[in-house]
Amino acid sequence: MMYWIVYILYSTKRDRYYIGYTGDNLAGRIRKHNSNHKGFTGGVDDWVLKYTETYDDKSEAQKRELLIKSWKSRKRIELLVRSSDHSG
Numbered sequence: 478m479m480y481w482i483v484y485i486l487y488s489t490k491r492d493r494y495y496i497g498y499t500g501d502n503l504a505g506r507i508r509k510h511n512s513n514h515k516g517f518t519g520g521v522d523d524w525v526l527k528y529t530e531t532y533d534d535k536s537e538a539q540k541r542e543l544l545i546k547s548w549k550s551r552k553r554i555e556l557l558v559r560s561s562d563h564s565g
Contacts, residue, residue, distance in 0.1 A: 481538035483545070485528040485558055486510060490521045494554050496545050498538040503529070527558045 510518040
């Protein structure tokens with residue numbers, strides 16, 4: 478069965494969060510974010526996983542990703558991140 482992961486990454490160098498979702502291998506996806514490429518996560522190589530949620534349905538994962546992005550609130554994202562075991 479395919480599953481989808483909504484994830485939040487953090488870069489110390491940029492002091493920014495990145496919210497995304499994937500149906501691929503999460504570790505491989507993070508490696509891509511940390512590779513030299515164009516785009517929001519490009520240019521730095523210190524993106525660290527801070528939070529995940531797993532969904533059976535792609536559309537549910539997309540909806541959740543868009544909801545979190547719509548918050549446009551660092552404090553709210555940090556509260557969500559702190560609620561997980563990945564916040565270490």
